[in-house]
Amino acid sequence: MNIIETENLTRRFGRNEAVHGLNLSVPQGSVLALLGPNGAGKSTTIKLLMNLLEPTSGTARVLGVDSRQLGEKEKAQIGYVSENQQLPLWMTVRQFLDYCRPFYPTWDRALEATLLKQFALPEDRKLKHLSRGMTMKAALLSSLAYRPNLLVLDEPFSGLDPLVRDEFIRGVLEVSALGEWTVLVSSHDIEEVERLADRVAVLEAGRLKFNEPTDVLLARYRRMTVTLGESEARLDGVPETWIEMERAGRVVRWVDCAFDAAKSEAECRARFGDAACVAQGMSLREIFLTLARTSRGAAAEVAS
Amino acid sequence: MSLVWHIIKKDMRRMAPAAALWLVLVVAGTWAVRLTELPMDVALGGEVSRWLAGVRTMSDLLLCVEVVLAAVLVAFLVQEDALTGTESYWLTRPIGRGRLFVAKVGGAALLFIALPLVALGAAWLASGFSLLELVWAGAEFAGWQIALIAVAVTVAAITADLGKFLFAVTGLALAAVVVGDYRLTEWLVGPTSGSLRGARTVMVILLAAPLLPTVLIIQFATRRTRLAWKVIGVAFGLMLLVRVAWPVAGKTYPQSTPRTGPETARFERLVIPADRRQPPAAFLTLEPMKKPGEFTTPWNGSGELRWANGRTAKIYFNPGGLWGEHAVKRLIGMAPETGPVNWDMAAWFPPPAELPAAGEAPTLEGSVWAPEMRAQVVVELPWRAGATVRVGSCRTRVVSVALKPNSTQLCVVVEERDAWLTADSGVRFGSWLRESDYSRRDSFALVNRRLGIFKALHIVEAGSLRRNSLLLSERTLEFDPPMIVENGERVEVRDWERDAVLVKVRFKAMASSWVTVPAQPLPVYDEEKKP
Structure with missing residues (x-):
């Protein structure tokens, strides 16, 4: 009820x-x-x-x-x-x-x-x-x-x-x-x-x-980090659920807001080959801030 | 009900200091009228009137403070649990708006009607009010307070704080003046007939009457403050529209038909006074009414003087200083009980008309507004300073009897403390000291029955102080001491003061009508040249 x-x-x-x-x-x-x-x-x-x-x-x-x-x-x-x-x-x-x-x-x-x-x-x-x-x-x-x-x-x-x-x-x-x-x-x-x-x-x-x-939300969000090897990575056409995508040298980071261990692993392999891929849990605060930043960015895009 | 009382108790605790201050002001002001006595040492030559006027000014100021303070306190009471906005804590508590309304109105009634009535009741009882007078006085006080509370509760309910409340009250008062006073709108759109003006006034009242309840219902039932303000705006807009453009005139009531006949009204003479600054005195005779003690009394009138050479002049009349002398004399049995009664009227001529000259006898024709009045001896006081007589709630005191400075005239100051009630019915039930009010008028006379002396006293000054159904009034009377001719010389009657009494007679109107003054010659005399 x-x-x-x-x-x-x-x-x-x-x-x-x-x-x-x-x-x-x-x-x-x-x-x-x-x-x-x-x-x-x-x-x-x-x-x-x-x-x-x-x-x-x-x-x-x-x-x-x-x-x-x-x-x-x-x-x-x-x-x-x-x-x-x-x-x-x-x-x-x-x-x-x-x-x-x-x-x-x-x-x-x-x-x-x-x-x-x-x-x-x-x-x-x-x-x-x-x-x-x-x-x-x-x-x-x-x-x-x-x-x-x-x-x-x-x-x-x-x-x-x-x-x-x-x-x-x-x-x-x-x-x-x-x-x-x-x-x-x-x-x-x-x-x-x-x-x-x-x-x-x-x-x-x-x-x-x-x-x-809360527990569903915490399970759904992960901060993903990939350290690329020699091969180049494909960063175009990533799933919509990957947000705040950023690259610093050979390290690529993003937030997966529909994390599923097997599915996310498979998507990483498809894009980054055998590069080391780490999924880190996020606190509610981090999730909230991520969402706020993403929305603000989207709003700015719409406005421009 | 217990929760309503719970809210009222909370509000009373909150309001206690300020309400107590207000109550002290109300009660103190009333007791001041109850206890104030005219000082004997300033009782000559109009000084007492000036003294009383000074006290009245302070009293009126105090009254203004009382009214404003009461309105502000009522607003404070309502806004303690504000209906506007979303932040008052009561809004999220299990307090229904109906319950809150009852509590607020109940609290205001308790603080601003019931408690002061108890306190004022003591002053009224101490002043000798009868039960009927107590009821009327209470009802009148409650009536004014209900009006004040209704307006203050309504405006407070649709304003967020005291500043906005005062601003709104000022604005609404101005708007009320604009739609209420026809002179303002007629100044803008031009004059209208009396019947159309009356119809417009009725329509404005019809629009205004449901405004307060409507706004209260909207605000307490729905808390739609904007809607409440829109209703007020529309209502005032409609009132203004009605005031300037309502087309249908009301029913015209015909003026009462003047009674005619040469025996009904006759001006005997016009006397130019020795003191040329005083108005000429016109002496009018009118038949009394059939019942003893009831008179047809001239109040004001107008006419036209016509001379044989074609010259004309408008003439107007008002009650003169010795108005009622003859009627009083007849009432106390010192004049024959039959025949017409003489009335002293003051005549005046609108500029640039010239005064008629002594010896002339122009023809006068006109009419006089003459209420039918019942006269009654209210009190007889011993002729001495300090003499006091109390009849019910009316206490009359001779403050002083003295020779007027630089004059042969005597001056008497009379103080009265009385019930002052708008809704009175009897002759003595309440005093009303508006000299322009035709419905009541007092006359005073010096009477010495042992010596057969009767002298009407000229009211030269009058003043009053009123507060919460209590009246303190003062009248300064002047007269020439009784004289007789001895050995060809005018001398003062010896020992005339012994056994003399001051008689006060009140005339009270029962009905009014116009009396025709048929064309008649008006002989003119000069007081200076009088033998």
């Missing part, structure tokens, strides 16, 4: 199309990292899902309900943390939690106490007097304490120092381990969500590039 499903979801701001025909699904219990460079449409997508914005066309269903019809019942099952969210900064942490609690029938006071301790939040301090990291942790606490079925994190790590970021991620991981939660986290930096995500979706210029499980 998909907790989030979109169908041709589109949002325009004047002539600018922030999200274009998005078809995205997030299975229940998964942790999906929605990645993309700044301006890719991640936040707009999340705002459409949360009914903060209305789609220009297409539909989005969240928890089985049209996003435009999200009511109190559904929102009581959704946790939302965003870097841009305006919290009632005049409240103390305690007042903020006390204010939020009655709206959620499933609020777990024991979990609230545990998280309060884990995040080391000063209860009597006003939110406006907290550091940015502390404020985000307070927001996260207020979105976790009722054990939401869906947790949506929109760029939650921006501006957080590594230590706070780590605490934040640990908090989400620990709590998500307590139940069948679905998490949607957007970020422009894969490193931030690498530990969290079991699925990755990449948005670019409002379009979905792919949406697949």
Whole structure:
């Protein structure tokens, strides 16, 4: 069952199309990292899902309900943390939690106490007097304490120092381990969500590039290196799945984004003969950067 | 409901300091009117009016601050959980827009209507308001506050912050003036008939009435801020269009037919005063109405003077300084109960007309607007400074009685504290001190029944201070002391002040009509040359 499903979801701001025909699904219990460079449409997508914005066309269903019809019942099952969210900064942490609690029938006071301790939040301090990291942790606490079925994190790590970021991620991981939660986290930096995500979706210029499980993605991408012997290599007409092709002296490098051990080996032999061919695994960050560079290059080509 | 109250409590905690400040201003301003007393040492020669005008200026400034502060606080209350934008945290919480609307309106009503009403109720009770007066005063205060809250909630709901709210309120107020005041549009497109103007005003009101609820529904139900602004723009555009181009005139109501007959209205004489700066006094007689205490009272009128040589002049009338003297005298039983009643009217001639000369008797013909009024003795006060009488919520005090500087005239300053209610029904139920208001008018007289003295007192100064249904008013009265002729000389009546009382009579309009002044000679006298 998909907790989030979109169908041709589109949002325009004047002539600018922030999200274009998005078809995205997030299975229940998964942790999906929605990645993309700044301006890719991640936040707009999340705002459409949360009914903060209305789609220009297409539909989005969240928890089985049209996003435009999200009511109190559904929102009581959704946790939302965003870097841009305006919290009632005049409240103390305690007042903020006390204010939020009655709206959620499933609020777990024991979990609230545990998280309060884990995040080391000063209860009597006003939110406006907290550091940015502390404020985000307070927001996260207020979105976790009722054990939401869906947790949506929109760029939650921006501006957080590594230590706070780590605490934040640990908090989400620990709590998500307590139940069948679905998490949607957007970020422009894969490193931030690498530990969290079991699925990755990449948005670019409002379009979905792919949406697949992390392990499949990691298995699919390889950095290939061939050290050529005496014979010349054929570098023309390479498969489309070989990207970022480059040659430095006798060394040829590229990224294979449809790596299959036997098939890739055979293609290498066909082109480079008996030259030494090495396939190196890539991190999510490397894959993401490769994709970003490739897309930028393609966009520049189209523009020229 | 408990969640609505939960939101209200949160907002009240947030607003508490600022709302408390506003409440203090409202209550302090009202209690100031309740407790202020006219100082006795400045009570001569118009000084008291100037003093009161100064206090009123401060009071009015305070009122402006109160209104602006209330509007800003209501906006702050609404924008605490902003409806515009996508970043308010409540948007992603299980808080329905309907629930939020009820909480915001409820919070505003609690802070800006219920709490001040409790505080003001104490001031009203202390002022002796009757239950009916309390209800009316409360309703009037609540009515104004509801209007203010409705506008502030609506504009705050479609603006992102206080700066934009103030900007929008200013802009909408200007737009409202443009479409509301026919003079501006008629200045642009030329004058129109009264009936067409009335029809256009009705159409503007019909367009304006549903605007606030429509915008509120759009914003709270859909959060489509741009759509809300478009609706406002279209509505004001239509109102402007209606104001300048609505073609269908409304129904014209015929002016009431003047009553005719020589016995109905007659100007007895025109007196040129010794002080040439004062307007000539015209003395008009009108038949009283059938019931005791009810009079046909002239208010203002106009006519034309015609001389035998063909010269003509327009003449206008307003109530004179001793207006009501004869009626009051009759009311308290010191004049015969039958026959016409004399009324003192001030006459004026539009420039460049010349004043008629003493001894002339040009023919006057015209009409007078004459409300039918019921008169009632409101209070009788002992003739001494400091004398105070309280009847219900109305407390009257003689502030001072003194000889006017450099004059033989006496000067009396009377202070009144009263309920000031727009919706009143009785003669004494609320004071209203607009001198141009025909619906009520007060007359004062010095009466000494033991000596048979009756002297109408000339109101030379009047001022008032009003706040939240409380009125503090001041009237300065002047008169010549009672004189008799002894041994061929005019001397002051001895001991006239003993047992004398100050009588206040209020006239209240019941209906109005025009009275014809048929062609009649108007003898002109000169006060200086009077024997």
